[in-house]
Ligand SMILES: Nc1ncnc2c1ncn2[C@@H]1O[C@H](COP(=O)(O)OP(=O)(O)O)[C@@H](O)[C@H]1O
């Protein structure tokens with residue numbers, strides 16, 4: 001079974017993807033980490049401006065060397081969104097994602113273009129949303145807990161800017177697939193959101209569903 005989960009920043013897609021993967025015993029890939037890792041490599045080499053360097057970083061990315069914790073800063077989310085708008089970077093990451101999704105047992109992938117581009121034939125597609133204010137509150141809390149010195153207003157502005165860039169880009173923009181099920185988690189806690197997501201997965205994978 002392949003489960004594709006997309007949505008904007010801090011909507012809760014990663015949390016749901018991890019929970020669903022654990023529930024079904026499936027491998028999980030947080031595809032945002034790929035773009036964050038490419039951005040981190042570019043920044044370490046001097047900056048984000050060199051398109052060729054970002055494509056080379058994407059081509060040579062090694063999943064096993066990704067340090068997820070080191071990539072979770074707000075600055076890396078913003079930098080990831082810059083390199084993710086480049087068609088050459090996206091093309092270079094296709095094969096890795098396709099191979100992950102092709103595992104025998106299936107997989108859960110979360111990102112922006114999983115249901116539209118990476119796994120258009122996924123068994124279940126979820127499009128997870130929440131209002132920008134709710135998402136900013138969640139991310140603000142998360143970054144604060146990690147010791148980052150950020151204000152709520154900065155986090156909200158960052159989320160709005162990233163939403164705009166991710167939705168307006170021409171290469172694999174953030175858009176809900178026609179056959180995805182929308183799940184608005186604005187008024188749902190983590191457990192409630194998980195229960196709702198699981199109900200959608202079960203309904204979609206039930207015989208005749
Ligand atoms: N339904 C929810 N209610 C409250 N907090 C949530 C909910 N879903 C996720 N969170 C929290 O919000 C933050 C962002 O969630 P995450 O799953 O990383 O979002 P995304 O992968 O969409 O960026 C995390 O700190 C997570 O624990």
Ligand SMILES: Nc1ccn([C@@H]2O[C@H](COP(=O)(O)OP(=O)(O)O)[C@@H](O)[C@H]2O)c(=O)n1
Nearest residue numbers: 009010031032033035080081084111112113
């Ligand atoms: N499948 C994906 C996943 C992420 N991304 C890009 O990578 C950035 C960081 O993604 P992320 O999922 O780690 O970010 P959050 O939603 O966790 O804040 C996004 O803002 C997108 O620009 C993408 O273009 N396609």
